[in-house]
Amino acid sequence: MATHARTANGGKPHFSRKRSTNDRLQKRKREQDEVTDLQARVNALDLKPTTPIAKFADLPLSDPSAAGISASHFTTLTDIQAQAIPLALKGKDILGAAKTGSGKTLAFLIPVLEKLYRAQWTEYDGLGALILSPTRELALQIFDVLRKIGRKHAFSAGLVIGGKAGFSLKEEAERLTRMNILVCTPGRMKQHLEQAAGFNADNLQILVLDEADRIMDMGFQREVDQLVEHLPKDRQTLMFSATQSKKVSDLARLSLKDPEYVSVHEAASHATPTNLQQHYIVTPLHEKLDTLYGFIKANLKSKIIVFLSSGKQVRFAYESFRHLQPGIPLLHLHGRQKQTARLEITHRFTSAKYSCLFATDVVARGIDFPAVDWVIQADCPEDVDTYIHRVGRTARYESNGKAVLFLEPSEEDGMLKKLEAKKIPIARVNVKENKKKSIQNSLQNMCFQNPDLKYLGQKAFISYVRAIQYQNDKSIFNLKKLDLDAFSKSMGLPGTPQIKFQKGEDVKKIKNAPRQGMSSGSESEMDMNGVKKPKDKKKDQVRTKYDKMFERTNQDVLSSHYSKMVGKSGDDDDDDDSEDDILAVKRRLDDSDLDNEASKGPTSNIKVVEGLGGQDPYVIDSKRREKALKSKKKMAKFKGMPTKMVFDDEGNAHPLYEMSTPADFQGAGAADEQRQVFVEDESKKVLEADVDDKERVRQRKREKKAKRKALERGESFVNDNNGDEDSAPQLVSGGDDDGDGHDPIAFMRSLPVAGEDSDAEPPKKKAKKWFQQDDSDADVDEQPKKKQKSKGKVFKMHEEPETLEDLEALATGLLDG
Numbered sequence: 001m002a003t004h005a006r007t008a009n010g011g012k013p014h015f016s017r018k019r020s021t022n023d024r025l026q027k028r029k030r031e032q033d034e035v036t037d038l039q040a041r042v043n044a045l046d047l048k049p050t051t052p053i054a055k056f057a058d059l060p061l062s063d064p065s066a067a068g069i070s071a072s073h074f075t076t077l078t079d080i081q082a083q084a085i086p087l088a089l090k091g092k093d094i095l096g097a098a099k100t101g102s103g104k105t106l107a108f109l110i111p112v113l114e115k116l117y118r119a120q121w122t123e124y125d126g127l128g129a130l131i132l133s134p135t136r137e138l139a140l141q142i143f144d145v146l147r148k149i150g151r152k153h154a155f156s157a158g159l160v161i162g163g164k165a166g167f168s169l170k171e172e173a174e175r176l177t178r179m180n181i182l183v184c185t186p187g188r189m190k191q192h193l194e195q196a197a198g199f200n201a202d203n204l205q206i207l208v209l210d211e212a213d214r215i216m217d218m219g220f221q222r223e224v225d226q227l228v229e230h231l232p233k234d235r236q237t238l239m240f241s242a243t244q245s246k247k248v249s250d251l252a253r254l255s256l257k258d259p260e261y262v263s264v265h266e267a268a269s270h271a272t273p274t275n276l277q278q279h280y281i282v283t284p285l286h287e288k289l290d291t292l293y294g295f296i297k298a299n300l301k302s303k304i305i306v307f308l309s310s311g312k313q314v315r316f317a318y319e320s321f322r323h324l325q326p327g328i329p330l331l332h333l334h335g336r337q338k339q340t341a342r343l344e345i346t347h348r349f350t351s352a353k354y355s356c357l358f359a360t361d362v363v364a365r366g367i368d369f370p371a372v373d374w375v376i377q378a379d380c381p382e383d384v385d386t387y388i389h390r391v392g393r394t395a396r397y398e399s400n401g402k403a404v405l406f407l408e409p410s411e412e413d414g415m416l417k418k419l420e421a422k423k424i425p426i427a428r429v430n431v432k433e434n435k436k437k438s439i440q441n442s443l444q445n446m447c448f449q450n451p452d453l454k455y456l457g458q459k460a461f462i463s464y465v466r467a468i469q470y471q472n473d474k475s476i477f478n479l480k481k482l483d484l485d486a487f488s489k490s491m492g493l494p495g496t497p498q499i500k501f502q503k504g505e506d507v508k509k510i511k512n513a514p515r516q517g518m519s520s521g522s523e524s525e526m527d528m529n530g531v532k533k534p535k536d537k538k539k540d541q542v543r544t545k546y547d548k549m550f551e552r553t554n555q556d557v558l559s560s561h562y563s564k565m566v567g568k569s570g571d572d573d574d575d576d577d578s579e580d581d582i583l584a585v586k587r588r589l590d591d592s593d594l595d596n597e598a599s600k601g602p603t604s605n606i607k608v609v610e611g612l613g614g615q616d617p618y619v620i621d622s623k624r625r626e627k628a629l630k631s632k633k634k635m636a637k638f639k640g641m642p643t644k645m646v647f648d649d650e651g652n653a654h655p656l657y658e659m660s661t662p663a664d665f666q667g668a669g670a671a672d673e674q675r676q677v678f679v680e681d682e683s684k685k686v687l688e689a690d691v692d693d694k695e696r697v698r699q700r701k702r703e704k705k706a707k708r709k710a711l712e713r714g715e716s717f718v719n720d721n722n723g724d725e726d727s728a729p730q731l732v733s734g735g736d737d738d739g740d741g742h743d744p745i746a747f748m749r750s751l752p753v754a755g756e757d758s759d760a761e762p763p764k765k766k767a768k769k770w771f772q773q774d775d776s777d778a779d780v781d782e783q784p785k786k787k788q789k790s791k792g793k794v795f796k797m798h799e800e801p802e803t804l805e806d807l808e809a810l811a812t813g814l815l816d817g
C-alpha cells in the first residue's frame with residue numbers, strides 16, 4: 001500500500017542543543033507565557049464584531065502559524081475564514097458551508113494548528129488532530145496546504161491514503177504512532193485504529209471532516225461510525241462543505257455540542273461563485289459524443305475538465321477521442337486507476353496549460369486545479385449538489401471560469417427546475433451548426449478494428465444505462481425516454497448491448513452498495529482506499545478447469561475490459577459500477593453464472609453431458625453450446641472411434657474378433673490346420689460376395705443404360721426395381737432447383753463412381769479441356785448440355801468432374817476464362 005507519511009516541517013531533523021537547565025526552564029517559561037497570552041487574546045475575541053476581521057495579522061494566532069500563513073502569501077481572509085476561524089479558535093464545534101473555491105481549507109487548518117499549539121502538543125502526546133477527506137486526491141491537497149502553512153511549527157504530520165505500493169499496514173502504523181496530525185481517508189484510518197496495536201486516538205483534540213456531507217452520506221457511513229467509536233467524545237469537531245446540511249442525525253452521530261452553523265451561502269444570491277458563467281446545451285443522447293468532440297475541437301487552447309458518470313464512460317471517451325487526435329493533450333482520471341497513476345495525472349493536469357481531462361466525480365469535490373477554463377458536464381449530475389461541486393473546479397477564489405451542462409431533452413425540464421430551486425443562474429446556448437461534427441463513422445471504424453475499444457464501448461453503454469435506471473431523481477432521469485439504439489450506434493457499437501435488470505431489488509440499496517463495502521469497487525470506495533476486501537469465498541475453494549478458463553485473459557491493454565464482458569475478473573481493477581448484482585449483459589450472465597454455478601453442484605442449472613469415449617464432459621452453459629448438441633459433426637469428437645460389433649443368437653454384442661481362451665484354442669486342433677480352415681472359409685465368403693457384387697454391378701449398368709435411353713427419349717426415369725434407393729440416381733426431368741437444369745442433390749449423386757463401369761462400354765474419350773469456348777466446334781455429347789458463364793464467356797461441360805484435379809481445372813477455367 002502506498003502510504004505517505006511526512007512531517008509538517010519538511011522532515012528536517014530537530015537538533016537538540018546543549019543548554020543549561022536554566023536556559024531550558026527559561027524557554028519553557030517564555031513559551032508558557034506566550035501561550036497564556038495567546039489564550040487570553042482568543043478569549044477576548046469578539047464573535048460578533050461590527051466589522052469582521054479582514055487580515056490574518058488581526059487574528060490571535062501563534063507566531064509559527066502567522067509566519068507560515070504570511071510565507072504562503074495569504075494576507076486577507078475570505079468570508080468563510082473570517083466567520084469560521086474566530087469561532088473555531090474559541091473551541092466551538094462548527095458546521096461550515098461556503099461556495100466552492102472560497103477558502104474552506106484554511107478555515108479548518110489554521111484552527112487545527114492553533115489548537116495543538118495552545119495545548120503545547122509534543123510528539124509524546126500522540127495523535128492530536130485528525131482530518132478526514134473523501135478522496136485521496138483531496139487528502140493529498142489538504143496535506144500540502146498543511147505543510148505550507150505549518151512549516152514553522154514543530155508538529156509531525158502524516159498522510160494516510162492507502163494505495164497499492166509502499167508501506168504495509170504495520171509499517172505505516174509504526175510511523176503513525178509518532179504523528180500529531182493526520183490527513184486521511186476514512187476507510188484506511190478506521191483500519192489503523194482497529195488493527196494496529198499501539199496506535200490510538202485517545203488524546204485526540206480536534207476532528208475535521210472536509211466535504212462533510214459526502215463523508216457522512218451512506219457511502220462512508222459504516223467507516224465513519226466505527227472510526228468515531230475510537231475517538232474521545234470531548235473533542236472539538238469541524239465540518240465543512242460547499243453543500244453542507246444541518247442534518248440532526250449527522251450531528252448526533254458525531255456528538256457535536258451546540259454546533260455553530262456558519263454559512264456564507266445564506267447572504268449570497270447564488271450558490272455558485274459569481275465569477276462563474278454557467279450554460280447548458282440540449283443535446284440528444286446520440287449526439288452527445290459529437291457535441292463533446294466538436295466542443296473540444298473548438299477550444300484547443302483551453303484547460304478543460306469533462307465530467308462523465310462512470311469510470312467506463314471516462315475510459316471510452318478518453319480512448320476513442322485519443323484515437324481521433326483532436327489536437328489537445330488528453331488525460332483521464334477515475335477511481336479505478338492505480339494510486340501512482342492518479343497522482344501523476346493530477347499532477348500533469350495541475351501543471352498543464354492546455355489539456356482536457358475526462359474524469360468521474362472522483363475530482364468533483366475540493367480539488368484545486370489551477371486555471372481551469374471550462375467544466376463540461378457531459379453526463380447530467382445526479383443532483384444539484386454534485387452539479388455545484390463539479391462546476392466549482394473552475395472559477396476558484398477570484399479567478400473566472402465557464403461551465404457547460406449537457407442535457408438530454410428528457411432531462412431538461414427536471415434539471416432546470418432543480419437548479420433554479422438552488423439559486424443556480426444558468427442560461428441556454430446552442431451549438432453552432434457549422435461546429436457540429438459527426439464522429440459516428442470514425443467510432444464505428446475504430447470499434448470494428450479494435451475489439452478492445454468495442455468492449456469498452458459496450459461496458460460504457462451499460463454503465464450509462466444502469467446509472468440512469470438507478471438514479472434516484474425520477475423527475476430528471478427517465479430511461480424509457482432515451483433512444484438507446486441510437487446512442488449505441490453513436491458510440492460506434494455494432495449492436496445495442498442487451499441489459500437485464502433484476503426485479504425487486506432495493507434500488508437505493510444497490511446504488512449505494514458499492515460505496516458501503518470497501519470491496520465492492522465503487523468510485524468512492526476507491527477513494528478511501530486501502531481497506532481490506534471481505535474475504536472472497538471463491539478464492540478458498542479449489543479452482544476448477546472452468547474457473548481457470550474464465551480467468552484467462554490476453555495481454556492487450558484493454559483485455560481486462562474484455563474479461564469483464566465475459567466473466568468476473570474479481571480483481572482490484574474491477575468496475576466501479578458493480579452492475580453484476582443488478583444487471584448484466586446476457587452473454588456475461590451466462591458465463592459468469594457458470595463460474596458461480598459450477599461450484600454449486602447438483603442443484604446448479606448448468607447441464608453437464610458426460611463425455612463418451614473418455615472425453616471430458618461437455619458442459620452446456622450457454623445457448624451456443626446447447627445448440628451444438630444438435631450438430632452431429634460437433635458431437636462426433638465426443639463419441640470416440642467406432643468399433644464393429646457382431647451379435648450372437650441370443651442377441652448379445654461381441655467384438656468382431658474375439659480372443660479365444662488358450663484351452664478352447666488348443667481343443668480345436670493344431671494351429672496350422674485351424675489356419676487352413678479359417679483361410680478356406682474366408683475365401684469361400686469372398687467368392688460368394690464377389691458373385692453378389694458382380695450381379696449388383698450388372699444390374700446397375702442395365703439401369704443406367706435404360707435411364708440414358710429414357711433421357712434421350714425425353715422421358716422421366718424412375719428407378720423402382722431394386723429398392724436400393726442410394727444405388728441409383730432419381731432424376732426427374734424439369735425438377736431443377738438451381739435453375740441450370742439439375743437438382744443439386746441429384747447432380748451430386750450422378751457423379752461417376754470409380755470402377756463402376758469397368759465392364760461396360762469403354763468411356764468416351766475425355767475432352768482434353770473441361771470447357772471450350774462456344775465458337776469452337778461443339779462437342780456432341782449425350783449428356784445434357786450445361787452452360788457455364790464466366791466473365792462473359794460461355795463454356796460447355798462435356799463431362800462431370802471426377803477427381804480433385806478435375807474440379808480444380810473446372811474452377812481455374814471458370815476464373816481464367
Ligand SMILES: Nc1ncnc2c1ncn2[C@@H]1O[C@H](COP(=O)(O)OP(=O)(O)OP(=O)(O)O)[C@@H](O)[C@H]1O
Pocket residue numbers: 074075076077078081098099100101102103104105106241242365366367368392396397
Ligand atoms: N485568504 C486567501 N487568500 C488568497 N487565496 C486564498 C485564500 N484562501 C484560500 N485561497 C485560495 O483559494 C483557492 C480555493 O481554496 P480552497 O481549496 O480552500 O477552497 P474550498 O472552499 O475548499 O473549495 P471546495 O469547496 O471546492 O473544496 C485555493 O487556491 C487557495 O489557495
